[in-house]
Amino acid sequence: MRTRSFASFGVTAAAFWLGAAAPALQAQQPTAEDDPVAALVSRLTLDKYKTTLKGLTQFGDRRQGTRRNRDAVDWIEAQLQAFGCTNTERIVYTFPPPPPPDAAPRGTPPRRGAGRRPAPNEGDLTTATGGRVGRRGPGSGGSTLFGYRGSTGVNRDLMAQPDERIRELNREEPVDGERSEVYCTKVGTTRPDEMYIIGAHMDGHGVNEAVNDDGSGTALVMELARVFSAPDVETERSIRFVLWNNEETGLNGARAYVAQRQELQGVEDPPGSGRYPEPRWVGMVQHDMMLWDHGAPGPDGLVSRNQRPEADVNVEFQSNSERADDSMRLAFLFKAANERYATDYPAAVGPHMTNTDSTPFMDIVPSISLRENERGAQVGAGWDPNWHQPTDVWTTYTDDDFRLGLNAGQTTLAAIAQLTGAGIDN
Ligand SMILES: [Zn+2]
Structure with a gap:
């Protein structure tokens, strides 16, 4: 049975969530001995995070529609089960998605520009050339940018990958057809019908190992599944750990999840069983x-090889979404969790969550994303020169970089532990 609980921390989090005064920051970092949230955060380590992330690199860029992508989904599922998150399930869908019912029949010449939806990473910044300085107005990310810009885009040239082993891993081209993505669930003890969704996308592209985009998020979510699934950990609310597929082609895996599961929320099945195949969504964290x-x-358009001293975790909500106010509160709760529990890097909150798998959720449920940089302004302006490039490989990164990902994991773990009323049996 539970002998220590996070109830007092849960109350603090709930008060903050409801708009009461922010909890006073403690001068000292809490210790694992007197604070179960700290105890759980201490179970995340740089070594374990790196081991899981390295495991993902064996499948190259895990591009959707290929064998290497399917093998990676199978591997992730096996890892989740080995971590104790044994109730894995899959969402199955087809790509490309079928046209909507009111679409013109095949063969009808499209109206100019009609129905074209830009790919998620195809913003209005992707044609930027290196070293250009200037100001631009609000774009898809709603940002206004000052400063130099680096080039961005997707590299699909196999021969641009200098490492022969990685080149061979990525040789197969995608084919249309069935896709799947995997998730597992920590079922809550007293509120199993309420659920936080914790996600990252496992597909990548760019003839690389997709280490940063988005092995770094995928490994983080898998590590959180490991910590929350330990036999001595209980949560009052449910948590679902989802590894989206087809993010890079237009958030298709996340869109399929919403399309298939939104209406099932909160339905007890079978009635009276206490089981909820799709608990009601109370927050989504990408x-x-x-x-x-x-x-x-x-x-010159070039970015330093060294991490900047101001490095931080960017927590973003979308200011023009229907759940913007609640999402902003959730983002600041994450910032407070970071200040209290993260070991190395601070967090900053921004209003331009865009172009990732939280977008299909943002008008339905409070939604935020955690990232290395501000998506709308900084990523779009070429702050990450490895984005979708052959350089997004294991050897590009140092422990300073990996530790930034670990700190994002500490932030989400601490926030979600508080929000779900997590406790440790002993
Ligand atoms: Zn990504």
Whole structure:
């Protein structure tokens, strides 16, 4: 039975969530002995995070529609089960998605520009050339940018990958058809019908190992599944750990989840069983590109090889979403959790969550994303020169980079432990 609980921390979190005064910051970091949240956070280690992330690199860029992508989904499922998150399930869907019922029949010439939806990472910044300085108005991310810009885009040239082993891993091209993505669930003890969704996308592209985009988020979510699934950990509310597929083609895996599961929320099945196949969504937290915060490009368009001293975890909500106010509160709760529990890096809150798997949720449920940089302004302006490039490989990153991802994991773990009323049996 539970002998220590997070009840007092849960009350603090709930008060903050409801808009009461923010909890006073403690001068000292809490210790694992007197604070179960700290005890859980201490179970995340840099070594374990790196081991899980390295495991993902054996499947190259895990591009959707290929054998290496399917093998990676199978491997992730096996890992989740080995970590104790044994109730794995899959969402199955087809890509490309079928046209909506009111779409024009095949063969009808499309109207100019009609129905074109930009790919998630295809913003209005992708044609930027290196070293350009200037100001631009609000774009898809709603940001206004000052400063130099680096080039961005997707590299699909197999021969641009200098490492022969990685090149061979990525040789197969995608084919249309069935796709799947995997999730597992920590079932809550007293509120099993309420659930936080914790996600990252396992697919990548760019003839690389997709280490940062988004092995870094995928490993983080898998590590949180490990910590919360330990036999001595209980949570009052449920938590679902989801590894999205087809993010890079237009958030198709997350869109399929919403399309298939939204209506099932909160339904007890069978009635009277206390089981909820789809608990009611109370928050969605996405993790996408966690490692690289090396500052802005210089006048030559190049970015430093060293992490900048101001490196931080960016927690973003979407200011024009229907749940913007609640999402902002959730983001600041994460910032407070970071200040109290993260070991190395601070967190900053921003209003431009965009172009990732939390987008399909943002008008339905409070939604945030955690990232290495501000998505709308900094990532879009070329702050991460490895984004979708052959350099997104294991050897590009140092422990300073990996530790930034670990700190994002500490932040989400601490916040979600408080929000779900986590406790440790002993
Ligand atoms: Zn990504």
